[in-house]
Amino acid sequence: MQHAIAILDSGVGGLTVVKEIMRQLPQEKIIYFGDTARSPYGPRPADEVRLFTRQIVDYLAQFAPKMIVIACNTATAVALDDIRRHVGIPVVGVIHPGARAAIKSTRSGMIGVIGTEGTIRSGAYEQALKRISPGLQVFSLACPRLAPFVERGLFGADEAEDVVRSSLEPIMNVPMDCLILGCTHYPFLADAIGQVMGPGVKLISSADETAREVSAILYHKGLLSESADIPLHQFFCSGDPALFKQIAQTWLSEQISITPVIWQVPNIV
């Protein structure tokens, strides 16, 4: 039996992490849970996000995963430490990998961060960045409209750039040299964000960087897949399976050998 990497998110945003793990670690089996019925997590109180995250982790325990990836910045910001204490397997969040990548990337020491209200309010990126390198300047901005826009499947729509532009207006002229996409939904909008911020600002995808860190931790823990079989991934969501399936298939389209199995998850209020 091949033990899977369990990946969870408030909805479809964590699929950006899934896509990168499929690309960077093609032999690893993935079990994904998108809590689409209760998305977005961004505006919710921290205690509620912690409770929801714990419920999903307990649900996923039945599959005996070898690692848990909290592929949601809001949940990472408020629930990572709790989940680490709760389970006996490695738990990877999406905030520190993005912070480390920004530190590697920046030359000016001026770093932007965009995320949900919950992520920005927590100050988690600023803490992660300054814990490592106290001299950095960090510019944070909550963009509450972006994740719900992606959840509605509208990331390819004409109005995407308008929504992105009005959201980013407050930091458009800040002299940063990199911008952390501090919400796993944002890579869906990366083209529009890049257009608005211009070529002088490198976008750091917490999704891409997390996939790479998952690879490093599996290696250091001796947990890389030994199987030569093509892994059969499984997808779960708590809300409308048709919309989830449509977004997942659009986003993961270049990938082969996926069998999306979308279930209604019971017992989660």
Place this chain on the structure above:
Amino acid sequence: MQHAIAILDSGVGGLTVVKEIMRQLPQEKIIYFGDTARSPYGPRPADEVRLFTRQIVDYLAQFAPKMIVIACNTATAVALDDIRRHVGIPVVGVIHPGARAAIKSTRSGMIGVIGTEGTIRSGAYEQALKRISPGLQVFSLACPRLAPFVERGLFGADEAEDVVRSSLEPIMNVPMDCLILGCTHYPFLADAIGQVMGPGVKLISSADETAREVSAILYHKGLLSESADIPLHQFFCSGDPALFKQIAQTWLSEQISITPVIWQVPNIV
């Protein structure tokens, strides 16, 4: 007392890792050992490189480091597993971080690797890459002239591009999209290598990537420095201290607060 990161290399190449750790982890204290008297390691038999690496690690143990970084690809290729068994602290090599970065970077799946004879002969990069992603195509080339050229302090010389060009000739037209600088000496020659390979080939510095992975592992192990003091680094070399000091100061010049203390290390034959 602030426990240091101990970094070792056959000579000055590991200073590329030092520079990146100083930049990415400015609060961490570094102890560096360059085995300049016995450089280069590349042409030496694997058993000899293993012995030398073990001697240096035993020498550095007196400083009670919190982590060992084998900042030499040749030594990583043949001695990493031995050193991991030998010490009770985390040991980071330079091969896997570069391999993971190349996997994250490549779009075509065609990856080049240049290194010493010892590194290329070991097949360590190809194994690391294909262990994670078996479908990759890897083009490996030994460049025995490059590391000794850097050790002589000639990386800024006019002939640098000629030496690089003639070394890289066999892979200049290979359709790779990234090239791993699989020797920590090669970032000294990155400008010339970039000129020769052209803008379509992204250079992956195992030094930069290792610094980032050191950051990740210190975080996951709870070993990040708690000290707010400016760290006082220490440098040791087994050969000519004047040449070592000159190269180190040239390479690390943008950095402040360094006090290079260059010692002759006794009892190493």
